[in-house]
């Protein structure tokens with residue numbers, strides 16, 4: 099039930115997948131919206147507080163997700179799937195996991211390099227990874243933005259792939275969507 103099997107994802111992977119799907123779209127939307135607001139805008143400060151705390155939550159979930167995959171490996175890709183599709187699917191998934199870890203770390207560094215610590219919803223502070231550093235701050239802003247848009251691109255590709263298997267491939271065996279969402 100909780101663990102993944104050869105043919106389907108278990109409860110834990112399904113739950114984290116669903117929560118992260120909502121959180122990442124929320125983070126991308128809020129991130130893009132607040133980046134356009136004036137730095138002195140109160141709304142920007144409030145959104146930034148939500149964005150940074152929720153980003154730390156995304157980081158924690160990503161660590162659990164990657165660790166869980168080591169303990170309980172993902173279902174095998176369908177035998178009849180073309181090799182190029184298997185390679186592309188694996189590449190897209192691996193890059194998404196990597197970005198789910200690197201984007202929040204770059205985000206934490208944006209805050210730390212200004213000399214501030216990141217608060218997790220006011221409950222505790224994430225240990226500082228580095229001190230004030232203007233050059234690193236600017237670099238991390240660029241990296242955070244570039245990686246966030248790369249993740250958006252990969253998520254779109256990932257969804258397009260799942261929809262293709264469901265609606266355009268002629269075999270039920272290739273419908274990988276039911277392994278994550280089906281009974």
Ligand code: HEM
Pocket residue numbers: 122125126127128129130133146149150151152153154156157198201202203204205206207208209216239242243246247249
């Ligand atoms: C998967 C998680 C995350 C996603 C998808 C994400 C996404 C984004 C996006 C799309 C932007 C707007 C970039 C721009 O257009 O300039 C942004 C800005 C920002 N994010 Fe994140 N973010 C995440 C996690 C975090 C975390 C964990 C932190 C810090 C703890 C953080 C701190 C910031 C800051 C400070 C900005 C504003 C940068 C600026 O002033 O231009 N983010 N984020």
